[in-house]
Amino acid sequence: MTRRTDVVVIGGGQSGLAAGYHLRRLGIEHVILDAQATPGGAWQHTWDSLRLFSPAAYASLPGRLMPVQAGEVYPDAAHVVAYLADYEKRYELPIQHGVWVESVRRDGPFLRVETDSGSWRARAVVSATGTWTRPFIPAVAGRRAYEGRQLHTVQYGRPEEFAGRQVIVVGGGNSGAQIAADLAGTAELTWVTRRPPRYLADDIDGRALFDHATARRRALDEGRTDTGGVASLGDIVAVPPVRAARDAGLLHTKPMFTRLTPTGVEWADGTRAEADAVIWCTGFRPALAHFAALRLRGARGHIATEGTRALDEPRLHLLGYGDWTGPASATLIGVGRPARDCAREIASLLS
Template structure:
């Protein structure tokens, strides 16, 4: 492609679309490239029953409210539909089926090398999130286990686990929700490094965003802030988790240190057999394609000030959570980071144009 864009956004999920909204308002010549064939970002690959943690009123991208849902928390299909219509509503310039391989910089221009050729631009926004970089701890015997073994990234529904004694690993929201769902069809145990901590029933994602915002503001002003009562990593009591609590299945069996051919060895020394393991152990950051530009650690993190790269002029990273902007991995928290990023890009062009 011979055209040189002001900005190319890598990733067409919620972060890329929010940036597109502000790039459009700034009248910058931009292109969003995305490896998916349709709109929806990571939501396209999430498990079937996943919902938002906040009501629709508090889960919108900039400029256009998410339609109300019949459910307290919008369903996966409703979120995908909203993202698709949002993209069309603002006529955002998205090119699909484009997988970014690497990005290089020659003088003042970036070259985005992809499966569909090279795209050229003056600035880059990396907005690829975490979904493509699932993390599984390197425990002894991991490769020896002969049963079914998947990461939550590849979990869709409990159908494949009917009749299989299953171990779910991880104390976060995904672990709790998958325990809740699979325990309806088979015998399940839950392995966590620490006792699972649950938020009060009335606390949802919007409340957590407000806590995160207050904490962020306090830190900026050098003031103390106690958010211990509402730890942002604690489990949100969405309806399936509440139902599972009533059934008494959300009880941790503790942690294990080794896998065997047929199961695990618990920290107590006891061995137990399992037919399947579901790893709900989180993600790194999907930033491998930036390695020609910046140094990244084992999780994929590069040095930034908020979303602006500290190593390469003209590079921003948006939507990676607390690393690049408070609560920026959520729909409700993304707006501030996207808006500030495009403002910085406008200032960049004033200096370098």
């Protein structure tokens, strides 16, 4: 069965909900198709101790402030899931859960969205699938020979399952630092990074990061000197658990190893370390496989965009994948503005 609507939004996490909010305000008929069976997007699948970088008021979607979590300055993932579920219900967003989008194809004046429960014909499509379903692990010699447990950030849950184990955490970003801090004192931890950790100043959180990302985009749009944005400040936000582990002397790093052995890792100088598990906190790639038939992807798997609009397919918008689809657009507070601009462009297209 093929159904019709003006806009199909693919993904019902924070970016998809922000798009739905602005489309609804403009009176644009749309449907949100979400692969998750329940509300909350990727926040349903994070590790237990994860906290936001920002206080609740600075981690809100358009139109609805996130409530403060009792006893917490920085809300946990479960609080975010509850907020997103309430947001979806409050604005009566037309979301269908448990629907997997298989492909998007051109169909004359429409885009055809094929799913595991039928297809949709739409005049525009917003892709808001994020990156969580596409974890990246670098090609490192010996990975297949290693006999211990290998997992990515997305598979990490809690430190207790690694109690007393020799664990190597790979990655010098926020996930690597937070998981290393989570394991410190419970596991025999080795934290490996490509360069020494660059902590942001302790008083910097998501509020300042959003301001810096926005200032950089404004400077670039106005032809002024690149401010460097968030990257100029450092790689790791010193959230309270990371700060506590660092200040207690529990977070030390070693440079990246050259290969894995059957029982651990080896560095360039021949030094070895045994490991029961290796946790790869090495980032993600955008989840864009559903666009293969459109043949739009270029360097590094990105689709060229102007704002959120795909340059080679003006009926397609990409939202929430990072700065290339809007400054800080992969964050709760940052996605609101590009979602608004996206909805306005679609309104112009439909008119």
